[in-house]
Amino acid sequence: MKPNMTPTKTPMPEQDPIVRAGNFQEVALGYTPEMAALEATRCLNCKNAPCMQGCPVNVHIPDFIARIRENDLAGAYAVLKGTNALPAVCGRVCPQETQCESKCVRGVKGEPVAIGRLERFVADSCMDTAAPVSPAPENGKRVAVIGSGPSGLTCAGDLRKLGYSVTIFEALHTPGGVLVYGIPEFRLPKALVRREIATLEAMGVRIETNTVVGKTVTVEELMQEEGYDAIYIGSGAGLPRFQGIPGENLNGVYSANEFLTRVNLMKAYRFPETDTPVRVGKAAAVIGGGNVAMDAARCAKRLGAEKVYIVYRRGEAEMPARREEIHHAKEEGVEFLLLTNPTRVLGDENGRVTGMECVKMALGEPDASGRRRPVAQPGSEFTLPLDTVIVAIGNSPNPLVRSTTPGLETQKWGGIIADEETGATSLENVYAGGDAVTGAATVILAMGAGKKAAAAIHAKLSGH
C-alpha cells in the first residue's frame, strides 16, 4: 500500500471547550476505526524504527501500527501489551511529543504519526475482549511491591508473569497512585485505570490497600517476618512543597496534591452526594507551570470558578507542562499570568483567602537548570482578588519508607539511591524506581524503571 503523505495528523475529536469546562467527562474522544485506519497509513514502517528509541519501554511501534493497517487489532494489542502493561493509560498521558513522536521521520516535514492516539485506539478497542495473559505457575518465591502507581503495577505484572507471587502494598484505599489521585477524570477516566488493575489481579497479583509501609508494616518486617524474598519500592513523590510565603495557611490555600486528591480520589466534584468537600469559590489561582498546575486549573474551572489563573514566574516557553495541556487550559478559559511571582496570600478576619499579592518578573541570566532566572521588578506589585490559591510548585519523595528502613541510602533531597539499570538500592534484595528515585517525572519513566527492576529481581532470585 502506498503511504498516506498527508503532512498533518488525523485530528482526534474533542468535547467542545465551553461544554467540557463544565463537566468532568473525558476531553479527547478517541479515534473511530476509520480515523485510526487512515492515520495508520501515514506510518512509513521505517526499518530502523527511530520512534522506538524514543520510548522508555521500547514499544514495537511500527509493528503495532502495521497491524492496525491489516485490521488485526487483537494482534496490535498483543504487540503493545508485550512491552507496555498500561497502553490505555500511556496513550492518553505520555508526552509523546518529546518521546516517540519526536523521533518520527514524518515529523521532519510536517507532523509526526499520531502514535499516542493510535495506541489509545488499540487499547480502548481491545482491553475488554483480549484473552487474559496466562502467567507462569507460582514458583514459590515472593516479592512485595510498595506503592501501586504505574511503577509498582508494571513491576508487579512482569514478576507475576515470570511466576513470582506478588503482593502490592498501597497506603491509600484505591490502587493506581497518581493515576487515581492526581490525574483528573477528564484526562484519564478512572474506570479505565480500574480495568487495567483488574487485569493484573486476574493474573494473580494481590493488592493490599490501606497498608502504609513504614507504619502498618516495615520493609524489614516484610522480609524477615513475612518472608518476602525481594522488595520493590515504587512509593512515588507525594510530599507537597509550599512556597513559604506569608498567608499560606489561610483557609482556601491548597497544595495541588490536596486539591486534586479531594477532587479525583475523593470525588469532591460530586459533593454532597459524596462526603468530601472542596471549595473553589469564584476566583482561583494556581501557582506553577507544570502538568500538575494545568490539571488543578482545569479542575477549578470545572468546579465553577469564573476566573482561573495560572501564576508562573517564568515565561510560557519555560513552562514544563505539555503544550497540549497548556493549549487545552487556554481553550477552557484559564488565564495565564506569566512572569508573575506571588509574594503574599491575603485573608479576611475569618482567615479566608481574599487575594494574593504578586510581583512582575523579568528573565535574567540562565541558572543551574539552564533556564533564565526570573528577577523581581521593583514597583510592579499588584493584588489579585481570589477565593482559592492552589500551590503546584512540585513534590518530593515521601520520607515514610526511608525513615523507617535503616541502611536505605537516599539523596539529600529525599530520592532513594538506586542503580539506573537494575533499580538495586543499598540494601540487598531491595529495589526501587519511579518518582521515589527520580523525583516527580513521568508515567512511562516510572513504568520503565519498574520493568528493569522486575528483570533484575528475576535475575537475582532465579540465580541467572
Add this chain to the structure above:
Amino acid sequence: MYRILAKERLNETITRMRVEAPRVARKAGPGQFIILRIDEDGERIPLTIAAKDPVEGSVTIIFQKAGATTARLDTLEAGDSLQDFVGPLGKESEFGDIAGKRVAVIGGGLGIAIAYPQAMALSEHGAKVDMIVGFRNKSLEILTDELAGKCERVVVMTDDGSNGRKGFVTDGLKELLDSGAKYDRVIAIGPLPMMRAVAEMTRPIAIPTVVSMNSIMIDGTGMCGGCRLTVDGEVRFACVDGPEFDGHKVDFAEAMQRGRMYKDEEKTSMERHACRLTGGARA
C-alpha cells in the same frame, strides 16, 4: 473490608467500637490514630486508637457523633463492615524517662477517649498519673470507672456541677496546682480552646505540656498537607509530625481557623444525613 466486632454506646452521643484490623492491632502504639472510610462515597476521617488487641487482631475506637460521617458510623452495628481502616498513623507518644515522674492527663469532652489510653500507657511506663476529666454535664460522663484504678487521683469536672466539681478542666488543674501538686508534664487532649487554655496555664510555670492536634486530614501520610499547622513558627503536618506537639509552641488561633474551613459543607452533609435516616438512601 473491616468487620465491626463489637459496638457499645457509652452515652447518647459517644460510642465505642471494636474493629477487626490485625495489621493495625499488631503495630499500634499510644498517641497514634487510624483513618477510616465507611463506604465507597465516604470521606476519610481520623480517629484515635483507644485500645488494641493484637491477639484478637482488633482495634478499638471511640467517637462522638459530631458530623455526618460519625453520625452514620453510629448507625452501624457489630457484624457490619467498614470499607477502609488504615493505620497506625502518626508518631507514638514519647514517654522516654517518664518512670517515677508526675503527670497530669487532662481530657475534655471526647478528649477523655484519647486521654484514657494515654493515662493507661503512662501508668504502664511507671508514671504517677493524675487525671482531670471534663464533661458538659453528667450524661457525658464516660470511662471514669475504668480509669479509677490506673490513676492516683481522678478529678471530674462538669460545666453544670451535676457530677464531680463545677467548672472547667483548667479550674481542676488550677486547684491541684494551688494545693501544691507538682507536675513534670501535663498532657492535654480535647477541643482546641481547652488545650489552649491548659497550655496558657502551664506556660508561666514552665510545665512541659503536650497537646494532641485534631486537624482536618485526608491521606494521613504526609501527602496532601491539608493537616498543616504552625509550631514554633514552622509548618508541620499533624498526621506525620504529630499528632502530639509542644502545647506552648502551637499556633492555636491558626489551628482553630483551619478547623472551621468546611463548616458550611459540614452542615450540608448533616442535613443530608438526617434525610437518609428518615428513609432517603444514598443516591
